Amino acid sequence: MSFESINPYSGEVIEQIPNWDEQQIESALAQAASAAPVWQSTPLEQRCAIVRKAGELLRRRKRELAEMLTKEMGKLITESEAEVEKCAWVCDYYADEGPGFLADEIIASDAGKSLVAHQPLGTVLAVMPWNFPLWQVFRFAAPALVAGNTGLLKHASNVPGSAHAIEEVFREAGAPQGVFTSLMIRASQVAKIIEDDRVHAVTLTGSEPAGRQVAATAGASLKKSVLELGGSDAFIVLEDCDLDAAVKVAVASRYLNSGQSCIAAKRFIVVEAVADQFVSRFKQAVEELQLGDPMDPATTLAPMARTDLRDELDQQVQRSIEAGAEPLTGCSPSDITHAGYAPSILDHVKPGMAAYSEEFFGPVAIVIRATDETDAVRIANDSPFGLGGSVWTEDLERGERVARKIQSGATFVNGIVKSDPRLPFGGIKNSGYGRELSKLGMHEFVNAKTIWIG
Template structure:
């Protein structure tokens, strides 16, 4: 049984019976058949669907955002922004996909040569709960434009969002069967990955689950894109404005209640500006309003599950026990709901839980360093490599230092964020492959060489 529960109150919202093996088989048959037809349509025809997807998302923004808030606790203002970002991404690929997928002619004296991009087929998307619409649409918009079909296996705590995603595609006019949601238990995923009607798999989630899915896909030689965990550094050098850096740092850490792989998590600050940064950061964090996620004034809603909060609190306590200083928060509040306050830990060092582990919630770990070289060294001292932020007034030095950071993206004097026009993904245990941009649309295509000699 798949159950939807409101993390703000603990109230059960809905429950669904998992689809039977026969129902799943029928869905796979329909998807494979629909994709065979879909791939034959011209890309300029396929992107019309993306424009309609954007329209449906915007028309239903209030209702879709309310589902996000109800099922995983995202504050209403952030949930509405998530839906808008999905619509913008659909429009981006509607405009740019024809050029990104255009045949590339190669000069040849003897023949006509070209590189062309063919769709792989039906792609299984295994998606998390933290951005229940965005994680799917950032994959689906380019995948559909390229001629693929999609199957969504969503996290089982957001089944209403999963069904709403399917509704968006249906209302937009997607061919029957091309984009379907699977309401299944986790132990059914391996069989679907192995099914010959599925060509590839994309997963956003934890590093542990990513390794499992990667092994399952590799066993049947299927393409994977993995966007996994992160412990992103946010570096503040001595020549940066510590107050400006702190203002952005608070948003980078606490947006979505800190429940994102690409949230800033480790704040590595040169000692010369550390006191000023910590003071400004703590003051801003203390102003954040924790509470009812349906209240437009709320900054931080509940965490998605009680187990996530328990894990986070255990990391906080272990970090304090190891010698870090608790500046703000750090206590589980009384009352219903999976709430945790914005928490600030100072004097965090390597070897402590909040430095070494991914903290998936509203906890900021501040580490003080002597200079820029030590900052880069500690920033890279992690098994992850998703994003990194670097704050400095010396842009020439910034350009040099960005090349030394082990990350899939480095943002200078800003917070790491995904953008449809830029590739997004990580290295090391943050995964491989890219979403978004021209690189993202070419992940689920076959790059084919076509050589045509003279007619005889």
């Protein structure tokens, strides 16, 4: 078996890499175990300098890495460049803020001195997806490595080039052998890695079924896990919003990365008072999107990453239409690109339809009409997912009030839902548990050790 990278625009096979055998896996685990105590004892300032250097290398190689991302998983070249830059930002952020996050916390008690020390757990396994091949990894790796952990990466099978590039960046930045290693393994081999005594924690970004499997294995092994799973984010449009602004962000939020984002707006919950106006303007803007070559600056919608993902999405769309959803535009595959799907909108979506309860991971917007604010909140929370969401209103106090009622890890008022190194990121319900980014993200993979001195 091999890892195969296929250009989603042209269908060209870019790279094939053989799956690792048991000897290669054992060598990687042994190297990580050997590197762990050395890396933990490396001065924090030096660890920060290496992560900062990784950010510098990302910026220096931005165009090269962006072209690799676009060819390997299909996103627009401008989106790829932005992803590389964001990875450099997270390296800078933790190089700057990590020492403060890891500083001892002095706590008053009956001791002469008592404190909490933040110490690395050891080796963390990261199981990462293909949709943001660099960002998903760096947002885990930057804080984990600064904290003194070593990292093992099991990347998605269709982005082997990204997996190797990340390892190269850290090695060139000065990380010793074994501090960060990309494993060329299959999903079926992950459980054995988690169970290995040389691995101390696991983080996964991916599907709900994959999350359940990883959580079960980690739990049985009594190891810490962080899961960022699927999402079906609500985009609530209230009657007093700026419709022009809401429509503009609605298009960006749904069709960025060809809609292949956990925090993309997926369910557009619009109150009846402005539903027709919003849908009309939204449809017009969506129909102006241009599916095509993601390397072409004129292209505004990228192909999907793989044909099997496109076909799965289309099956969900067709099941929803058969159940009564109204196809406003698109709603079918496109032969303009190898793995293309037309920019699509389903209107009048109701309970019982696939579009109401399932995550649609592609360029399909779901419109659900609500009677009023109370009904919109009810619909937003009537979902097994709880990752992100947004509220659109010109009354900011109202927006905050509604945001507090939404069951999610993050809710934005009058803004696109996004991850930011300064803010914690993660979900509730079937969207997972734990947090990435910010101080909370760094503390997920440290031992908060109490030290009491009489």
